[in-house]
Amino acid sequence: MDLPAARRRRSSGRVTLNDVAREAGVSPITASRALRGERGVGADLVARVQEAVRRLGYVPDPAARALASSRSTQVAVLVPMLSNTLFVDLLEAVHRTLFPAGYQSLIGVTHYDPDEEEMLLRSYLAHRPAGLLVTGFDRTEASRQLILASGLPCVHLMETTEAPGVYCVGFSQTEAGAAITEHLLSRGRRRIAFVAAQLDPRTMQRADGYRRALRQAGCYDARLELLSPDRSSLALGAQLFEELLATRRDIDAVFFCNDDLAQGGLLAAHRLGIEVPARVAVAGFNDLDGSDQMLPPLTTVHTPRFEVGEAGARMLLQLMRSDTPVPSSVRLPYRVVVRQSS
Amino acid sequence: MDLPAARRRRSSGRVTLNDVAREAGVSPITASRALRGERGVGADLVARVQEAVRRLGYVPDPAARALASSRSTQVAVLVPMLSNTLFVDLLEAVHRTLFPAGYQSLIGVTHYDPDEEEMLLRSYLAHRPAGLLVTGFDRTEASRQLILASGLPCVHLMETTEAPGVYCVGFSQTEAGAAITEHLLSRGRRRIAFVAAQLDPRTMQRADGYRRALRQAGCYDARLELLSPDRSSLALGAQLFEELLATRRDIDAVFFCNDDLAQGGLLAAHRLGIEVPARVAVAGFNDLDGSDQMLPPLTTVHTPRFEVGEAGARMLLQLMRSDTPVPSSVRLPYRVVVRQSS
DNA sequence: CTGAAAGCGCTTACAG
């Protein structure tokens, strides 16, 4: 054991593919192919390899695999913010779909900042992920180039486009915004305010839907929009609702761009003694936890984030297998949930 | 270019450490050392290497690094559930501390299931993380062994122990549970109910604190505990509150083990026309988003999850540098936040 | 303080 070769060993005692191959009486290449389910390997050999794996307790080394194949089993998933529970649900669905297929989610939170997204992208791309899941289409030109140059399969979540070669799963934020506005119109409301925070692209698409619906009804009034770049929260919703009521006294409805704001607005209405929906109807967006518990229960749009996460992950799985998903753009249904606040 | 050697090339065109070394006129080993800030490299050489890195746009390959050093720059972080925004805050603080130091968080969600934690641990350990951040101490024996056998630095979050060799940052869930109960006692309440969901270890520690405080005051009554193994949510809080009021009519206060339950309870009280705090005082735990907006604003315990995340990540950073953190167990302060619900 | 050699544990590309 004092041979130079032995002294140079750095072996960690880890069970390697070589050990498995020897145990199964095949070559390492065959063992590798058998493990990865590459077809063209005899069924008997596959069985022998799997048995050897079980007996030895072999665990493949992702680092070695990534180095040799220049592709890991990690999928980078970029979302704006976890305090918006919408994205927690999305991640949950992504994880449930990807993990059983052998992929880990490498979660990145961009805080709605394109520059931060670009930085995360650089960092994660170095890890040779097997694929990319990103939120929406709004990013820096450099980010776009990074994604393109990586040549990695990439699926865009939450929004859709028909641009060729772009894979995406989402729903129409604009139409959903219009739908909830039309619901308020159908209740006889005419002075419908729009209150938004964060002002990210999807929020502004909802704003577009709101505007379109009101213009169509001949009720649009730009002064009824209250937009704040601050982070969305119940407290901000309450504050904006108060501000709205103090400055636009004739409104008869409010569409909040997210349920947390709407919940805050509803609580503020209580505090101010403003009757909902008698005096003002209130609607939210996303159908988050607690909205059905509010007083009165909140009318909102139930968005298919679980479905988006699952379908998006499935599409990515196809791309990673070099299959071509058809269609490349999937638009999922949302649902207006009418409760007592409108 | 038709030499056998050339035909076998798989080069991805990637800029490698070799390129950097050549550009800087040093050996790859020296370049490697200079990049990792290993001391014992001449300052002039370090500068030349860094200049070459900049010029070539070199990005180190984490897979190759992990394979060669059997250590990656990823830190596995295991939390129970992201729908409890407590853990979103924790992760945020962890990421803010680890990322600038060159580490990525590999987030794993256990869903409060020790078996799922074990599975995630196996999967993540294969990735040779540089360190481990786990929630609490309650896990399978196999998980414990996996962590031990990995030899990786590991910091436990949210709870503390004085057991030697165990690194942890948290606060006393038991004392915090006792403190909020004592606050209710100090308000003259004597029939104080305890309502809990999920029933994870930390929830049960809060229950212990509740019991201890009430026993000390001679007010403990086991029938005032309402424990549900279901997932915590506003809806469940509302339901449990109704159940409590229907079956324990003489209570004068409720301590909910988490703010989401308490918020649901407060909303249920409104619906039922039960005055808070006149008829029943209500207290929560964690001080989550919206608790200050409730009607009335919720009395709760503000828990130091940002601080736990940051201090825990810092401690892990020390361990990964092979420093020995002193002390090995850090107990952070919580704060009883008295609002109008009590 | 710097370097030449070997190796980490896989997979790719070629051959048969």
Next chain:
DNA sequence: CTGAAAGCGCTTACAG
């Protein structure tokens, strides 16, 4: 359908 050789891009261990 199976395999021997080379290589992925780093770092470790040894030497000077």
